Amino acid sequence: MAQARDVPLDAHLHTELSPDSAVPLELYCAQAAERGVGEIAITDHLDFTPGAPAYGYVEYERREREVRAAAERWAGRVTVRFGVELTYESRHEDAIREHLRTHSYDYSIGSVHAMSDGPYAHGRLAGFVAGKSLAEVVAPYFAEVRLAIRSGLFDTMGHLDMCKRWLVAWFSAADFAAVPELYEPLLHALVESGTALEVNSSGLRHKTGETYPGPWVVARFRELGGQRVTVGSDSHLPHTFAFGIEEACEIVAAAGFDRVTVERALDRGDLVLPERFRR
Numbered sequence: 001m002a003q004a005r006d007v008p009l010d011a012h013l014h015t016e017l018s019p020d021s022a023v024p025l026e027l028y029c030a031q032a033a034e035r036g037v038g039e040i041a042i043t044d045h046l047d048f049t050p051g052a053p054a055y056g057y058v059e060y061e062r063r064e065r066e067v068r069a070a071a072e073r074w075a076g077r078v079t080v081r082f083g084v085e086l087t088y089e090s091r092h093e094d095a096i097r098e099h100l101r102t103h104s105y106d107y108s109i110g111s112v113h114a115m116s117d118g119p120y121a122h123g124r125l126a127g128f129v130a131g132k133s134l135a136e137v138v139a140p141y142f143a144e145v146r147l148a149i150r151s152g153l154f155d156t157m158g159h160l161d162m163c164k165r166w167l168v169a170w171f172s173a174a175d176f177a178a179v180p181e182l183y184e185p186l187l188h189a190l191v192e193s194g195t196a197l198e199v200n201s202s203g204l205r206h207k208t209g210e211t212y213p214g215p216w217v218v219a220r221f222r223e224l225g226g227q228r229v230t231v232g233s234d235s236h237l238p239h240t241f242a243f244g245i246e247e248a249c250e251i252v253a254a255a256g257f258d259r260v261t262v263e264r265a266l267d268r269g270d271l272v273l274p275e276r277f278r279r
């Protein structure tokens with residue numbers, strides 16, 4: 001596994017405009033040009049809980065100015081999208097809706113993260129998991145993911161089952177694959193709302209050992225009538241740009257998709273998967 005070359009898209013990237021990354025935006029653009037990644041989406045974090053790391057970390061105007069300036073500099077070589085990864089919490093849904101109504105992005109990812117006052121927080125996790133089944137343990141995460149999708153606010157649902165990462169000491173990817181019924185409501189909600197499914201390759205460099213979500217989930221999404229998928233490395237470091245995107249594209253192709261997309265429109269020929277992925 002490695003950083004990909006000649007893939008159409010890496011739609012999930014964090015820069016120094018996120019609290020947990022120090023990568024200059026320019027470095028991703030240069031790597032994209034050098035590696036033949038035609039389009040990238042800069043998706044820095046935005047949190048809505050006061051005190052959370054990305055709550056008011058960098059104001060919208062600066063993020064927009066810097067990413068749009070890069071888009072102009074790299075025009076003709078790399079398409080740079082001004083995106084955002086919004087931490088979804090149902091208790092903040094009104095604030096998230098208002099933010100998206102009053103601010104303009106090319107692309108929005110909604111993601112559920114481990115909140116410091118939630119069950120998956122570091123100090124709390126072992127106690128929460130003790131004595132519970134996998135279904136019980138993932139219930140709070142999946143419930144929030146379902147609400148995020150049903151809100152219809154986001155272009156894409158980010159890392160659908162990121163909780164695999166936190167639970168890896170107790171439950172493997174195979175354990176998750178043994179309870180496909182837990183994913184069904186999420187996949188139905190994606191199809192009904194027209195929200196894209198992200199194949200997030202960061203799991204390939206975590207102990208999890210597979211994408212978020214795994215290949216079988218992407219295939220099931222397609223079976224249910226899913227139309228739109230994206231691929232993203234969720235990179236926070238220079239050397240993880242496009243990391244695992246080759247594998248993510250293979251998963252997308254194996255599921256029966258011939259393209260990735262960051263837009264509702266499906267007719268953009270430049271995001272069709274290269275010939276080597278086609279079945």
Ligand SMILES: [Zn+2]
Pocket residue numbers: 085111113158159
């Ligand atoms: Zn995330």
Ligand SMILES: [Zn+2]
Pocket residue numbers: 012014085234
């Ligand atoms: Zn992210």
